[in-house]
Amino acid sequence: MSAESRMAGAQPFTALLARSITASGNARPTDEQYAAARRILVDWLGVALAGTTEPVAKILRAEFASAEGAASVLGGGRASAADAALVNGTTGHALDYDDVQQFIGHPATVVVPAALAVAETVDAGGEELARAIIAGYDAARFVGTLAMPGHYDHGFHSTATIGAFGAMAASAVLMGLAPEETENAIGLAATQAAGLKSMFGTMAKPFHAGRAASAGVIAARLAARGMTANRESLETDQGFLATQAHQPVPADWRAPRFGESLDHLLFKYHASCYLTHSSIEAVRQLVIERGLIPDALESVVLRVPAGHLKVCNIENPATGLESKFSLRQVVALTLGGYDTADIGVFNDMLAGDEALGRLRGKIGVVGDLDSIFGARATIRIGDDTMLEAVWDVSEADIGPNDLDDRLDRKFSVLATPLIGAARVREVLDLSYDIRKTDLAKLSASLHIA
Incomplete structure (x- = not known):
């Protein structure tokens, strides 16, 4: 057995995943x-609607x-299923305001645009879309x-990736791929997977x-046409895990179970990198409890997990995009x-604001907190009083009704400027029971005039 096989665990991961996808x-x-x-x-x-005005989406x-194509493009126009997934997936991540999953990153902006594009080409309904979304989350997790x-x-x-x-x-679920076709599709997805944190x-x-959304659509469509790939692409020598995992397979791994990934959903309520939240x-x-004002601050120390320093530690951001990955800027x-729930505050002008720059200069960041998503903030004010607060957004206790209300309000705030209050209500009503959602009507309601 090669070193690469030992890293991958020499288990039939690809076949297990293919069977799970087919069963979904x-x-x-x-x-x-x-x-x-x-x-x-x-x-x-x-x-995604709010992201349509961003330069990258344009x-x-x-x-x-x-004007032609099999699938709708948010913001206007049509394209092939793969290209619609490409444009819509990019658009949905343009604001970095989409959901989070610990073992994936941002699953919705990859899974949902792929599912919507393919659903449109096969005339699927809301029930089929829901199964496809769940299968996508499960596979990625x-x-x-x-x-x-x-x-x-x-x-x-x-x-x-x-x-x-x-x-x-x-x-694959929407297209009804067979197990062997799905194994090939997994290989075709694996060989396209790419993306650098730099x-x-x-x-x-x-x-x-x-690009990931598009790659997934392409993988399934080509596999359905008979294109082949290594059908052990996850576990084989020089396969995905051997070349990209950079760790042994965890000993407690287990085969995917339908819907298991939905136990780990995290949604964003600030328009920046989740690790800043x-x-x-x-x-x-502390600001709310103590009525803090900037002039009273002597210093701020943020203690965060070490991994945050590799993701969102841009000290002096020059643009709105960089600001989303700057702990100092979001705290300033x-x-x-x-x-910071307002997408408009992440702009180039505020990145260069002198007052915010002075605040950033008072903020220190230390990567020594034993956590995944948590943070500890210590603020010293003018009379040498030390204030401290600890928070972990991944442990917020929100009931399902409150969560639905909060997400509906977030959708309304983001979408109303683009499609108007009446069509915002239409979208929420059409999606109220996703099993009955008419996807053609939903697409029409999302049209930006």
């Missing part, structure tokens, strides 16, 4: 799973959208549990998501009274 096409989701799929859809639609529409965190720590953007398997799975803070980061909330708590915005 006939699965019967629970009411809770349908509700989770609806939350995923509504949250992504809101951030660039991709100019290149790929036209399974691959992620085998490869993470070594894969991400080594510099790969998991939304782009792991996400490609999710887009492929969603597409691109964070640039337009290339959201492009990663669109606990720091924002910790500082925000919070201290300065700005609402």
Whole structure:
């Protein structure tokens, strides 16, 4: 056995994943799973609609959208299924406001646009879409549990790489691929998977998501036409895990189970990198409780997990995009009274604001917290009083009704400026029970005049 095979565990991961994806096409989701799929859809639609005005979205529409094509493009036009997934996936990640999953990254902006594009080509309904979304999340999470965190720590953007398997799975379910075809599709997704963390803070980061969505669609469509690939692409020598995991397969791995990934959904309520959110909330708590004003601050120390320093530690961002990956900037915005839930505060002008720059100079970041998503903020004010707050956004206790209300409000805030209040209500009503959602009507309601 080679060293690469030992790293991959020499288990039939590809066949197990293929069987799981194939079985998902006939699965019967629970009411809770349908509700989770609806939350995923509504949250992504809101951030994607808002993302249509971003420069990267306009660039991709100019290149790929036209008056013809099998699938709809958000922001206007049509394209092939693969190109629609590319444009819409990029658009949905342009604001970095989409959902989070520990072993994947940002699954919705890869899985949902692929599923919507393929669903449109096969005339699927809401029930089929929900199964495809769940299968996509499950597939991506399974691959992620085998490869993470070594894969991400080594510099790969998991939304782009792991996400490609999710887009492929969603597409395969909607297209009804057989197990052997699905094994080939897994291989075709594996050999396209790409994305570098060094691109964070640039337009290339959201492009990663669109490219992964497109790669998944292409993988499934080509496999359905008979294209072959290595049918042991996950576990084989020089395969995906051997070349990209950079760690042994965890001893506690297990085969994917339908809907298991839905137990780990995390949604964003700040328009920045998710790893900045606990720091924002910790500082925000102190601002609210103590009525802090910037002039009273002597210093701020953020203690965060070491991994955050490799993702969101841009000291002096020059652009709005870089600001989303700057712990100092998001905390300076919070201290300065700005609402980081507002997509408009992440702009080039505020990145260069002198007052915010002075606040950033008072903020130190230390990567020694034993956590995954948590943060501890310590603020010293003028009379040498020390204030401290600890927060972990991944442990927020929100009931399903409150979660639905919060996500519906987020969708309304993001979408109303683009499609109007009446059609916002239409979208929410059409998606209320995703099993009955008419996807053609939903697409028409999303049209931006």
